Amino acid sequence: MQLTGAEIVIRCLQEEKVEYVFGYPGGSVLFIYDELFKQDKFKHVLVRHEQAAVHAADAYSRSSNKIGVCLVTSGPGVTNAVTGIATAHMDSVPMVIISGQVPTAYIGQDAFQECDTVGITRPCVKHNFLVKDVRDLAITLKKAFYIAKTGRPGPVLVDIPKDITNQKCEFEYPKTITMRSYNPVVKGHSGQIKKAVQMLLEAKRPMIYAGGGVILSDAAEKLAKLARSLGYPVTNTLMGLGGYPATDKQSLGMLGMHGTYEANMAMQNCDVLIAVGARFDDRVIGNPANFAEISRKIIHIDIDPSSISKRVKVDVPIVGNLPDVLDELQKLLESSAGVPDPKALAAWWKQIDEWRGKKSLKYKQGKEIIMPQYVVEKLYEVTGGEAFITSDVGQHQMWAAQYYKFDKPRRWINSGGLGTMGVGLPYAMGVRFANPKATVACITGEGSIQMNIQELSTAKQFRLPIKIINLNNRYLGMVRQWQQMFHGNRYSESYVDALPDFVKLAEAYGHVGMKIERPADVEPALREAFTKHKNDLVFMDFLTDQTANVYPMVAAGKGLSEMILAEEL
Amino acid sequence: MRHIISILIENEAGALSRVSGLFSARAFNIESLTVAPTEDASLSRMTIVSTGSDDVIEQITKQLNKLIDVVKVVDLSEAAHIERELMLVKVRAAGKDREEMKRIADIFRGRIIDVTDSTYVIELTGNGSKLDAFLEAIDRALILETVRTGVSGIGRGDRILKV
Numbered sequence: 001m002q003l004t005g006a007e008i009v010i011r012c013l014q015e016e017k018v019e020y021v022f023g024y025p026g027g028s029v030l031f032i033y034d035e036l037f038k039q040d041k042f043k044h045v046l047v048r049h050e051q052a053a054v055h056a057a058d059a060y061s062r063s064s065n066k067i068g069v070c071l072v073t074s075g076p077g078v079t080n081a082v083t084g085i086a087t088a089h090m091d092s093v094p095m096v097i098i099s100g101q102v103p104t105a106y107i108g109q110d111a112f113q114e115c116d117t118v119g120i121t122r123p124c125v126k127h128n129f130l131v132k133d134v135r136d137l138a139i140t141l142k143k144a145f146y147i148a149k150t151g152r153p154g155p156v157l158v159d160i161p162k163d164i165t166n167q168k169c170e171f172e173y174p175k176t177i178t179m180r181s182y183n184p185v186v187k188g189h190s191g192q193i194k195k196a197v198q199m200l201l202e203a204k205r206p207m208i209y210a211g212g213g214v215i216l217s218d219a220a221e222k223l224a225k226l227a228r229s230l231g232y233p234v235t236n237t238l239m240g241l242g243g244y245p246a247t248d249k250q251s252l253g254m255l256g257m258h259g260t261y262e263a264n265m266a267m268q269n270c271d272v273l274i275a276v277g278a279r280f281d282d283r284v285i286g287n288p289a290n291f292a293e294i295s296r297k298i299i300h301i302d303i304d305p306s307s308i309s310k311r312v313k314v315d316v317p318i319v320g321n322l323p324d325v326l327d328e329l330q331k332l333l334e335s336s337a338g339v340p341d342p343k344a345l346a347a348w349w350k351q352i353d354e355w356r357g358k359k360s361l362k363y364k365q366g367k368e369i370i371m372p373q374y375v376v377e378k379l380y381e382v383t384g385g386e387a388f389i390t391s392d393v394g395q396h397q398m399w400a401a402q403y404y405k406f407d408k409p410r411r412w413i414n415s416g417g418l419g420t421m422g423v424g425l426p427y428a429m430g431v432r433f434a435n436p437k438a439t440v441a442c443i444t445g446e447g448s449i450q451m452n453i454q455e456l457s458t459a460k461q462f463r464l465p466i467k468i469i470n471l472n473n474r475y476l477g478m479v480r481q482w483q484q485m486f487h488g489n490r491y492s493e494s495y496v497d498a499l500p501d502f503v504k505l506a507e508a509y510g511h512v513g514m515k516i517e518r519p520a521d522v523e524p525a526l527r528e529a530f531t532k533h534k535n536d537l538v539f540m541d542f543l544t545d546q547t548a549n550v551y552p553m554v555a556a557g558k559g560l561s562e563m564i565l566a567e568e569l
Numbered sequence: 570m571r572h573i574i575s576i577l578i579e580n581e582a583g584a585l586s587r588v589s590g591l592f593s594a595r596a597f598n599i600e601s602l603t604v605a606p607t608e609d610a611s612l613s614r615m616t617i618v619s620t621g622s623d624d625v626i627e628q629i630t631k632q633l634n635k636l637i638d639v640v641k642v643v644d645l646s647e648a649a650h651i652e653r654e655l656m657l658v659k660v661r662a663a664g665k666d667r668e669e670m671k672r673i674a675d676i677f678r679g680r681i682i683d684v685t686d687s688t689y690v691i692e693l694t695g696n697g698s699k700l701d702a703f704l705e706a707i708d709r710a711l712i713l714e715t716v717r718t719g720v721s722g723i724g725r726g727d728r729i730l731k732v
Contacts, residue, residue, distance in 0.1 A: 118583060123594050127637040130582070147637060180732060181579055181640040306631035309624070 005134045005165035006031035009098065012141040014041045015173045018069050020060060020433050021045070022053040026073025027113060028100025031165040036071075045433065045462065048454040050077050052426035054084020055452070058093050059413050059423075059430030063388060065218060066434065067148055068095040074102055075113030078159075079120065083420060085155050086124035090417025091239060092216055094153035096144045097125075103163040104132060117159045126154030134167040142174045151184030152304040153216060184303065188320030188328060196274070196299045196316050197332045203272035203297075204344035205351075206232040209255065212239030212416065213277015213302060219322040220244065220409040223276060226330055230340055233352055235263040237278050239416040242406035247385075252352065253361075256284040257554045258398045261360035261563060262352055264554065268561045269351075274299040277322050280312045281417075282556075288312055290559030301325050360552045360565055361402055370519050372396060372471040372544040376403035379441060379469060382526040387411070387439040390427035392448030393419045395477035398550040400443040422451025428466040429459060439530065441467040446496055446541075447476045456509040459537050467529050468539045470502060473546045481549045485564075506539035515541045571600070572626050573645040573652055573722040575730050576615040579638040580606050584613060587636050597621065597629050601654075601719030612640065612732065618720050640732055649725035656693045656700045659714040663687040666711055677703045688713065696720075 003011065009032050013021065022045045025033045036044055047053040050072045057068030068088075072081045078099040088095050102111040118130045127147050129140045137160070144156040200206060208230075214223050220243050227234050227250055234244045235255040244251055255263035267273070267285070273296050278284070285291045288311050300307075300314040301322060308317040318325055365374045376399050379387070389404050390413040391397040397414055406412045413431055415423045428442040449470055459466055471477075479494040503513030512533050516525045522542070529538040551566040578584050585604055592599050600618040607614045619629060626644065633642045645652075662670045663686070674681060674691045677699070683690035693703055700717065724730065 119586070122583075122587065122590055132582075179637075182637050304635070306628065306635050310628060313624075 001171065002168040003171040004031065004035075004168050005137050005160065006035040008134070008137050008169075008171050009141070009160070009165065010035045010039055011171060012138055012173060013069065014039070016067070016145050018042045019066070020057075021069045021071050022047060022057040022060070022430070023071030024050050024053055024073065024077060026077050026100060028074035028102060028162045029071060029165075031162065032071065032098070032100070044071075045429075045458070047426070047458050049452065050080035051084050051422070052429075052452050052455045052458070054081045054088065054095070054097065055423045055426035056430035056433070057095055058084060058088040059390060059427035060434045061093050061095055061430075062091075062413050063410050063431040064434035065410065067145060068093065068430070069098070070095070071098045073100045073113065074117065075115045077113075078117045079115060082121060082124065085121055085157065087415050087418045087420040087423060088155045089124045089126065091212060091415065092153050093155065094148040095155040096141075096148055097155060097157040099157060099159050101130070101159045101161040104161045105163070107161065117157070121157050124155075125157050128157040128159065130159045131161070131164055134164050134169045137164065138171060138173050139177070142177050143179065146177050147182065151182075185319050186321045186324055188301065188318040188325035190328065192316055192318045193325065193328050193332060196318060197329060197336055199272055199297055199299060199316060200230065200274065200333070201336065201338040201340060203232075204341060205269060205271040205348045206230070206340070206345075207266050207270035207273050208232050208234040208276065209237070209267065209273055209278055210234060210240045210243045210276045211237040211278025212243075213322055214240055214243035215409045217277065217303070217322040218409070219277065219326055222323050222326040222330070226326055226333070229330070229333065231345060232340070233266055233349070235259070235267065237284055237416075238401055238414070240278065241401060241412040242409040245407040246405035247407055254401055255560075257286070257556075258402065258550050258552065259554075261358045261552055261565065262355035264552070264560045264563060265355045266352055268294055268559070270296055272297045272299070274301070275314070276301050276326075277303075279307045279310070282311075285312065286554045286560045286562075287557050358565065360563075363548075363566065365519055367519060369545045370516065370522060370542055372399050372473065372542075372548055373403050374519065375469060375471060375522055375542050375544065376400055376443065378523045378526055379443070380404045382523065382530055383439055383441065387441050388413065388431045388435060390414065390424050390431060390440070390442045392424035392442075392444040392451075393421045394445050394448060395481065395548070395550050396443050396445045396448075396471040399471070404443075421448040424448055425452050425455045425459070425466070425468065428468075429455060429462070429464055432464045432466060439467075440465075441469055443469045443471065445477060446470060446472040446474065446499055446502075453505070456506065456511060456537070456539075460510045463535075464537060465533075465535050466537050468537070470539065470541045471544050472499075472502070472541050473544045473548065474499065475546055477548075478550070484549070486555070502539055502541040506537070511537040511539055513539045513541070515543070517543045570623070570626070571618065571620050571646070573650065573720060574617045574619060574630065574633070575643045575645050575722060576617065576633060577607070577640040577730060577732065578613050578615060578636075579640065580611055580613040581638060584638050587638060588615060588617070588633070591632055591636065592619075595628070595632060597625065603719045603721055609732070614730075616719070616721050641730060643724070643730050645722045645724055648728060650722055650728070651725060652696050652720050652722040653694050654697055654700055654720050655718045656703075657716050658691045658693065658704070658712060660689050660691065660707065661687060661711045661713060662689040666708070670707065670711070673703070673706055677706070679703065
C-alpha cells in the first residue's frame with residue numbers, strides 16, 4: 001500500500017512499540033501531526049518548550065531502558081532541542097529525535113524557520129540523517145532506532161523535509177537491519193578476561209569502580225554478584241548510583257570531586273582497580289597526572305573502545321557489552337582454583353573502615369536554619385528510599401547524590417556529563433510517564449527550577465504528581481561555593497534576586513505550594529506532601545542555609561586524596 | 570610523530586564534515602586531507618596526515634572507527650607503505666628562464682602540461698619533501714601559483730584496505 005511520508009513516520013513509531021512521543025508542533029511537521037491526530041496507538045505529550053521535550057524523553061529512557069522519542073519542528077524547534085540532545089549524548093542515552101525541515105527545494109535558501117539541523121546537531125548526536133527521498137524514510141528510521149540502542153547508546157536525529165512527509169511510496173518496515181559500517185562488539189576478548197580474573201585474584205587492595213555503563217546495560221545484578229563473590233569494595237560514579245546498592249556493606253558510596261573520603265582514598269590506594277562501564281572523567285579522578293603517579297593495575301571494561309586509555313592508561317582493556325563480559329568473568333572466577341587472599345583483604349577492609357571513621361558526610365542541623373542535607377535525608381526516610389529522584393545541577397545535585405541512598409538502578413536521574421541546569425522538572429515528567437505508579441521527586445534549587453519552570457503547565461495537563469524539593473538558598477550555590485573558595489569571596493552574579501513566591505506560582509499553575517522555613521517542619525511537611533497530597537504536584541520551597549557548602553571536595557586539578565573536608569574549615 | 574591514516578567511509582552527503590568536525594571538536598590536528606570515491610562508488614577513501622603522540626593517534630583511530638559511516642580505518646604508517654602527492658605549479662617561463670625551468674622540471678621528472686609565451690604549468694608527483702625540494706630549486710620569484718593535493722597513501726604488497 002502507498003503511504004505518505006507522514007503516515008510512514010507514524011507507522012514506524014508504532015512498529016517500534018513507542019508509547020510516548022514528547023514534542024511540540026510547528027510548520028514543518030504539520031503533516032506528521034495530522035497523522036498523529038488520527039491514531040491512538042501511542043500518546044503525544046505536548047510540552048511547553050522543546051528543550052523539555054528532549055529532557056522528558058531522555059528521562060523516560062533512563063528510567064525504563066526504552067528508547068525516548070521526540071518530535072520537533074524545523075529551525076527554532078530543533079535549536080531549542082539542542083541542549084536536551086547534547087545532555088542525552090554526554091550521558092549515552094538512547095533516543096530518537098525527529099525534526100521537521102523546510103521542503104527539499106528550499107534547503108539552503110535561508111527559508112523561514114530553516115537551519116542546518118544536521119550540521120548543528122552533528123557533534124552532539126551518536127548519528128544523524130537528512131532524509132532526501134521518501135523511499136529512504138522507513139529504513140532510515142529503522143536505522144535510527146537500531147543505532148540509538150546498540151553499542152554505546154546515544155541520541156540519533158532524523159531530519160525530515162516537509163515535502164517528504166507529503167509524498168507517497170510503498171511502505172515496508174524492515175524487521176532487521178545490518179550495516180557494514182556499524183557492528184558494535186558484544187563479547188569481550190576471552191584472553192583479556194582470563195588476565196583480568198588472574199589480576200583480580202592476586203589483588204591485595206582491590207577496588208571496583210562502577211559507572212553509568214552498569215545502569216545503561218542493565219548489568220547491576222551481575223555486578224553485585226561479582227562483587228559479592230569477591231568481597232571487594234565498590235564505589236559508584238555520579239552516573240552509576242544505584243548500580244550497586246548504596247546500603248550494602250561493600251559500598252563505599254560515590255567517589256570523585258564530592259565523593260566520600262573512603263571512596264577516594266581507596267581509589268588512590270588500591271593495587272588493582274577494575275573499572276566497569278566508567279570513563280575516568282575529570283570530576284571522578286581529579287588530576288589525571290596525579291592519578292597516574294600512583295602505581296596500580298587497572299582493568300577496564302567498556303563497550304566503547306575510545307573510552308579506554310583515553311584519560312588513564314590501563315593494563316587490561318576489555319571491550320564488550322557489560323553483562324556478557326561480567327558473565328564470562330564470573331564463570332572463569334568460579335571455575336578458577338584461586339581465591340582472593342583473605343588476610344590481605346581483611347587488612348584492606350580494616351584500612352577502609354578507618355577511612356570510613358572520618359564520617360566525611362557529617363553536618364550539623366541546628367534548630368533555626370534548615371540544612372539542605374537534612375532535607376535530602378528526611379526525603380530518603382519519608383519515601384523509604386523507594387522514590388525515583390531527579391535532580392537539576394549544582395549543590396543540591398551533589399547533596400541528593402550523597403544523602404539519598406540508591407539501592408536500585410534507574411532510580412537516580414540527573415545530567416552528569418553536560419551538567420544541564422533545568423533538567424530536573426522535565427526529567428521528573430519523563431520518569432513518571434515511564435513509571436506511572438512511581439513516587440517521583442525532583443530535587444532542585446531556585447536557580448535550576450526557573451530554567452524550565454514553564455513545564456509546571458505540562459505537569460498539570462497530564463496530572464503528574466511530582467514532588468518538587470526546592471532547596472532554596474537564594475544563591476547559585478555551587479557558583480557561590482567556588483567563588484568563596486577560589487575567588488576571594490567575590491560573589492559575582494551568583495545571588496538570585498527578585499525570586500518569585502514559589503507557593504503562589506505553584507498555585508497559579510493549579511498545583512499545591514508549600515513553604516518550609518524551620519528544621520522542625522521539614523519532616524511533617526514531607527509526610528504531608530507524600531500522603532495527603534499523594535496525587536498532587538507539590539512544590540515544596542525549603543528555605544535553606546545560605547552558606548552551606550558541599551563536602552568533601554577535591555578542587556579542580558587536584559589529586560583525589562587531596563580532599564577538603566567539612567571539619568577542616 | 571607523523572601518521573598517515575586511511576579511511577573507507579560511506580560515500581554520503583556530509584561524510585567529510587563528520588570527519589573534519591571530529592578533528593576540530595577533539596583538537597586533533599590535520600596536516601592534509603584528501604578524499605574521493607573509490608572504484609565502488611558507494612565508498613569514499615580518505616587519506617589524512619596527522620601528527621601526535623601515540624596516545625593521540627590511538628584516540629584518532631578509535632574516534633574515527635566510532636563514526637557510524639566509517640567502514641574501515643588503517644594507520645598506514647604502522648607498516649610499509651607508499652605515499653604520493655600531486656602538485657601543479659604555474660611559473661613564469663620567459664627569456665632565459667624558459668630553458669632553465671624546463672631543465673629543472675626534467676630533473677624532477679615533472680611534466681609541462683600547459684604552455685604559453687611566458688608561462689608553464691608543471692605537474693609533479695612524489696612525496697612531500699620532493700615537491701618541497703622542487704620549489705626550493707627554482708627561483709622563488711618565478712612561481713606564479715602552486716596547488717597541491719595533499720597526501721594519498723597505500724600499503725605495500727599484501728596490505729589491502731577493502732571491504
